[in-house]
Amino acid sequence: MDPHLLRTFVAVARLGSFSAAASELGYTQSAVSQQIAALEHDLGATLLLRRPVRPTDAGARLLEHAGPILLRLGAARADVARLSGPPSASVALQVTPLAALDAPALAAAGRSMPRVALTVGVAARDEVAAAVATGAADLGLLDGVTAPSDPLPLPDAGPLTTRTVAEEPVVVALAAGHPLAGRRSVRLADLADARWLDAPAVATPLPQLRALARAEGFRPGLTYSGSDRATLLALVAAGAGLALLPASVVAEVPAVGVAEPRLVHRTELVHGSLTAAARAFVAAWGH
Structure with missing residues (x-):
């Protein structure tokens, strides 16, 4: 299954429009229609009804698989890039709204590394995990409620390392x-x-x-x-x-x-393969 075709299908299903998907993806509407037709031919099933545009039963089932598949592909690309790409002088941290963030320690770590540009953003739980997995963020602070012996649930996005920060x-x-x-x-x-x-x-x-x-x-x-x-x-x-x-x-x-x-209620530090800057920042932050 071609992941480019799958991404196009997800966009059309999400937007409910071939033209809107074409505008978002930077394709012509004709190209989007051809990609959907190619995916349907590959799978041997009609995935989208055209008027109005909505998933068929087969298309709805494919959508259930599409999110984890595309997330895992993005995570694989990001993991390889972190290990083989040029050195980075920046660290991006995504934090969930109720994560236990030690702001003084974070600020002190930032001051100790003046040549590293630190960016901190706030996002929902699923968005933080996906951002770390796909390389949009180097580090994540993820919070949630769980049994004392259970890990916080994470999306299936490849190998992610977690470490308890607070409970x-x-x-x-x-x-x-x-x-x-x-x-x-x-x-x-x-x-x-x-x-x-x-x-x-x-x-x-x-x-x-x-x-x-x-x-x-x-x-x-x-x-x-x-x-x-x-x-x-x-x-x-x-x-x-x-x-x-x-x-x-x-x-x-x-x-x-x-x-x-x-x-x-637990807060966990989440990351994939760390760049040199992110590794040094984690050490300076005390996590």
Whole structure:
């Protein structure tokens, strides 16, 4: 399967338009149509309906495979480039919104390497892992909730090295007038019927809550698509829903500990093959 054809198919399916995909990819519309036809001929299946443009059942199944395949190809290219390319004088760090970032240590490491240009960006969990895998970032700080003995889930993007940077308890953040306010702890499964904030970029995603609690429910009371911590806590305080968060970030609102299951909020440093500059920066940063 030609990865160039696969990328074109993903673009058409995502945009719902041959012309929009052509504009995004820098092809003519005719070239995009020919590439989709070539991919369909190769696989022996119709992948896209044309009016309106949408995936067939076969196309939808291919889309499930396409993301990991393209991510893995990008990761392989980036890994080879890091090992064989020219020396870099820059380090790019991507951080998730609730990752435990030791800003003073980061600043000190930057000052100790004045000839290295350091860039720090904030992105969602999946985006940070993909950026590191594909070489868009040298390093990532990735946070998440997991059992104490389990690793944080990462996309299948080839060999990535992870190292625990920080770990702390998790709590359920809630409004002052909530019936659970004042309780010391609660079983997560007992909150399956409560209203939750659906804020996957900054709080524990609802599908993960169901998996952790081994219970259905966890209905969204409000969806917040941003990643600002203050906004999330303001919504919790206003009674828009509950949120599972690291204990260190909920000083402004009441919170209840989680008695069962045993969970921790962990921050991990994630990287692939390191450039010389990134390796020196990690050493200076103390990670």
